[in-house]
Amino acid sequence: MNHILLTTDENFAQHCGVCIVSLLKNNPQTEFEITVAVMGLSQQAREKLEQCVLNFPNGTLKLVDFDEKKLEPFPQIGAYRKNIYLRLWVDEFVAEDVERVLYLDVDTLVVDTIDELFNRDFDDFVIGAVDIPFADCHHRCHLPLEYGYFNSGVLLFNIPRWRKEHCRDDILNFLIENKEIATNPDQDALNGVLYQNRMTLDSTYNVITPYFRRSEYQQLGHDELVRIRHEAKIVHFNGLARPWFYSCNHPYQRKYFEYLALTPWRDFTPQDKSLYTLLKKHLRILLGKESFVQLSDVKGI
Ligand SMILES: [Mn+2]
Structure with a gap:
């Protein structure tokens, strides 16, 4: 049994459901116990999340209510909401033997x-994560230069x-000591505390947005x-x-809607969908002004 953790509030419940469906659909041979740690989630959203796993024999879902009081000692930094810290309680969300x-x-x-x-x-690592290429955070996070971020x-x-x-205690201390400089709070603190105990995962395990822009990360080389x-x-x-957002031209937007159709949120219509955004979206591509590559370029389909 493999264990997955997600955290959500009411605003992101739909996206959480889409992510769960994508996981189960593309890993039919693997069994998952999915824990979703929630804060202030409506009964309706809970039921919808539960429905997301029903059509898949390879997934079970467990919703865990997070006690907001535990966040009190953590600093609120910039525009980030404190719920970004929920992942730090990962050990409390799963059974002892996981x-x-x-x-x-x-x-x-x-x-x-x-x-x-x-x-x-x-066994030799505490955490596994993917590098952000050319990240310029070492000085800010007091990281030795030889480690990735x-x-x-x-x-x-x-x-x-x-x-x-x-x-978690070390991360809290890092945040309290560095709240003026940790502008990516959870991420800076995880890096600041764990850089020596991190396994670097291949970039394919967390393909962030710049990889799909035509003009970014060129220094990595075409291949x-x-x-x-x-x-x-x-x-x-x-x-x-x-x-x-309808106007987004990320090549995997189509996939988002494909998986959304397998959730109870399937009737969702983007707020910005209009004739104007439709024209703009497609004209950007036709006129060669779109910064994203297309899915056909990515997958050769
Ligand atoms: Mn994210």
Whole structure:
């Protein structure tokens, strides 16, 4: 049994459901116990999330209510809401004997098999995560230059070590000491505390938005960019590239709606959908002004 953690509030429940469906649909040979830690979620949204797993024999869902009081000592930084810290309680959301948990941001889609993450040797690490190329956060986060800086949207947790080494307490201390500089709060703190105990996962496990822009990450080289786009396993709609906005031209927007159709939120209509945005969306592509590559370019279809 493989364990997955997601966290959501009412606003992101739909995206959480889409992410769950994408995971189960693309990993039919793997069984998952999915824990969703929630804060202030309506009964209606709870029922919808539960319905998301019903058509899949390979997934069970457990909703856990998070006690907001636990967040009190954590600083509120910038525009970030404190619910970004929920993932840090990963060890409390799963049973005592669980050793490995994959945390997924709800703005991700699982688009391929990921069972390899659960089978690889991981004992020497506390966490597994994907590098952000050319991240310029080392000075800000007091990181030695030889270590990469990882994105916190996809995290593989070694639960016994996370628990034993009191990582959550260390992260809280880091945040209290560095609240002026930790402008990506949870991500900076995870990097700041765990950089020496992190397994670097291949970029295909957290393909962030810039990989799909025509003009970004060119320094990685054409072959590497094409490899990561083609072999993407987890796509992360980070930054402003939200597929639930109609005007977004991220190549995986189509996939978002494909999985959305398998959830109780299937009747969702993007707020910005209009004749104007429809024309603009397609004209951008026709006129060669779109910064995103197309899914046909990515997958050769
Ligand atoms: Mn995210």
